[in-house]
Amino acid sequence: MVRINTERCLGCGSCVQNCPTGALTLFRKKARSNTNKCIGCEICISACPQGAIEIVILTEIDELRMKMQSLRKRTRQLSQELDRFSQMKDRERKQNL
Numbered sequence: 001m002v003r004i005n006t007e008r009c010l011g012c013g014s015c016v017q018n019c020p021t022g023a024l025t026l027f028r029k030k031a032r033s034n035t036n037k038c039i040g041c042e043i044c045i046s047a048c049p050q051g052a053i054e055i056v057i058l059t060e061i062d063e064l065r066m067k068m069q070s071l072r073k074r075t076r077q078l079s080q081e082l083d084r085f086s087q088m089k090d091r092e093r094k095q096n097l
């Protein structure tokens, strides 16, 4: 995977345009990487005029940690959606009384 130094990144979009897998996007004028799509080809590193991108080698433990973080985040989102759905159903039930 790659890491973006957001202080150096000027948001020129060169890395985004050159990434063959669509692993990079611009968000609020800064490049952002999606680790699931990155194949580590390093094209973005040569494409960046600011030297703002570096490659990061992940161990299996790092990858598991990232997957767990992502699962926790998704679990929180689903729990919030479930709460909203329950509240909506409660309101509907009260209106139908």
Ligand code: SF4
Residues within 6 Å of the ligand: 001, 002, 018, 019, 020, 021, 022, 023, 024, 033, 037, 038, 039, 040, 041, 042, 043, 044, 045
């Ligand atoms: S290393 Fe390759 S695949 Fe990964 S973000 Fe850079 S250009 Fe895209």
Ligand code: SF4
Residues within 6 Å of the ligand: 004, 008, 009, 010, 011, 012, 013, 014, 015, 016, 030, 031, 047, 048, 049, 050, 051, 052, 053
């Ligand atoms: S090429 Fe470099 S400066 Fe341009 S958006 Fe990507 S990381 Fe930022």
